[in-house]
Amino acid sequence: MPATTGEAVHLVLNIFGILLAAVVAAALLTWVERRLLGFWQDRPGPNRVGPFGLLQVVADMLKLFFKEDFLPRFADIPVFVLAPVIVMAAMLLGFAVIPFAPHIGVIDLNIGLLFFFAMSAMAVYSVVLGAYASNNKYALLGGLRAAAQTVSYEVFMGLSLMGVVMLAGSFDLRTIVLAQRDGWFILPQFLGFAIFLIAGIAESHRLPFDLPEAEHELTAGFHTEYSGMKFGMFFVGEYLSILLISSLITTLFLGGWLGPWLPPLVWFLLKMSLLVALFILLRGALPRPRYDQLMSFGWKWMLPLALLNLLVTGGLLLWRG
Amino acid sequence: MISSLLRSLWLVFRHLFRRNVTVQYPDEQPYLPPRYRGRIVLTRDPDGDERCVACNLCAVACPPDCISLQKTEDEDGRWRPEFFRINFSRCIMCGLCEDACPTYAIQLTPDFEMSEYDRQNMVYEKEDLLINGPGKYHEYSFYRVAGKAIAGKGKGQGLNEKKPVDLHDLNL
Numbered sequence A: 001m002p003a004t005t006g007e008a009v010h011l012v013l014n015i016f017g018i019l020l021a022a023v024v025a026a027a028l029l030t031w032v033e034r035r036l037l038g039f040w041q042d043r044p045g046p047n048r049v050g051p052f053g054l055l056q057v058v059a060d061m062l063k064l065f066f067k068e069d070f071l072p073r074f075a076d077i078p079v080f081v082l083a084p085v086i087v088m089a090a091m092l093l094g095f096a097v098i099p100f101a102p103h104i105g106v107i108d109l110n111i112g113l114l115f116f117f118a119m120s121a122m123a124v125y126s127v128v129l130g131a132y133a134s135n136n137k138y139a140l141l142g143g144l145r146a147a148a149q150t151v152s153y154e155v156f157m158g159l160s161l162m163g164v165v166m167l168a169g170s171f172d173l174r175t176i177v178l179a180q181r182d183g184w185f186i187l188p189q190f191l192g193f194a195i196f197l198i199a200g201i202a203e204s205h206r207l208p209f210d211l212p213e214a215e216h217e218l219t220a221g222f223h224t225e226y227s228g229m230k231f232g233m234f235f236v237g238e239y240l241s242i243l244l245i246s247s248l249i250t251t252l253f254l255g256g257w258l259g260p261w262l263p264p265l266v267w268f269l270l271k272m273s274l275l276v277a278l279f280i281l282l283r284g285a286l287p288r289p290r291y292d293q294l295m296s297f298g299w300k301w302m303l304p305l306a307l308l309n310l311l312v313t314g315g316l317l318l319w320r321g
Numbered sequence B: 001m002i003s004s005l006l007r008s009l010w011l012v013f014r015h016l017f018r019r020n021v022t023v024q025y026p027d028e029q030p031y032l033p034p035r036y037r038g039r040i041v042l043t044r045d046p047d048g049d050e051r052c053v054a055c056n057l058c059a060v061a062c063p064p065d066c067i068s069l070q071k072t073e074d075e076d077g078r079w080r081p082e083f084f085r086i087n088f089s090r091c092i093m094c095g096l097c098e099d100a101c102p103t104y105a106i107q108l109t110p111d112f113e114m115s116e117y118d119r120q121n122m123v124y125e126k127e128d129l130l131i132n133g134p135g136k137y138h139e140y141s142f143y144r145v146a147g148k149a150i151a152g153k154g155k156g157q158g159l160n161e162k163k164p165v166d167l168h169d170l171n172l
């Protein structure tokens, strides 16, 4: 409970500020991604609406709002409507535990990391329910893939972070950031970082792990039947999850807001943007693996590596006392 | 495997510093060579008369069948199209009509900005197609070189044309 009105105001400002910033950033990200992909393909990308094409976001939003909001007759309507809401809500809730700067952040849970896992696991429901409710074979295939992919990648996503948790001795994200005063965890935990990055890409269904959508084989995968703003929510949800994963990697491995000279928030945003750019670069450069390759890669490589990382980190910590 | 993945990441990243290949069209006009195959015109010979002799070869050659015309004949013996119509909503700018034309009458030009809101406006009539010049071939005039007799030019009077064979010389 906030003790004084000052604290209450601070909290409310934080909540709404972060909420707003996250949604706006996710919307802007659609533009950033298309511009960057454009540059990487030797073309300018959307640059005609507004300065540098920035208003493209607004144009797209208007378009989505005015599109017919089509509900397929054969769909399971309540679930169909609920599904896109879940993904956005889960992702936005995930932002609650991220410490952006010393005084910015909604809440410092002592189980912050677990809360994030819970939220990212919730997001799977959205995909699976949306796919199931669409009553469409492509959507169902996408949903099946999403379920299998997310369940198997979630396993070592959690395991890969246990090294960090051991080093910092806490699940609280703010404590983890402060534990990186003497050196970012990316160095001692590079393996964990790599595994978490890969798992994060798979969690947010981004290329090269976008098999649930795989537009070349499944039309649009789980959101085949979605249109208008419901599709928009899935879309924004995906970008929110990129932002969430990026900010989490920043917090856990890149020292969060820590850094010389610049204000803490700037450091945080800088690190986060670089990671987001990396996500987009991955999309621009790498091909999508086959579904069975994805699964065997997860279980046969990532899981053992994550366990090994856990073992070695634990062993070293014990050895040093 | 990992090194090849990193390599392709790096190769794609380097493109950030390349020049864009895009020509930003309405702001930047691309250079179109003179023989670009765009909007079709009907040209005139150096004397200012219509070149087209309504032979229908272009209409036959046209793959989507978008040229239609009707022949008529002047009192002096010249052939010309009574109407000449190109439906540009079907034309594929292939240039076969220009290749087929024996008189250089029909020519494609470097202009492609012919959008319309109404499909009907894409049908060009002879008045819309005719231009006031000879197009790409300045000197050529069909009736000057052709063997066809018209008023003021009999058989054998064309440029480089031999006299007609006199049957009495044949000595059969």
Ligand code: SF4
Binding pocket: B040, B058, B061, B062, B063, B064, B065, B066, B067, B086, B090, B091, B092, B093, B094, B095, B096, B097, B098
């Ligand atoms: S350019 Fe090709 S399609 Fe167009 S009128 Fe000529 S022959 Fe027909």
Ligand code: SF4
Binding pocket: B051, B052, B053, B054, B055, B056, B057, B058, B059, B069, B097, B100, B101, B102, B103, B104, B105, B106
């Ligand atoms: S444009 Fe050329 S090919 Fe077509 S009818 Fe006229 S003379 Fe013949």
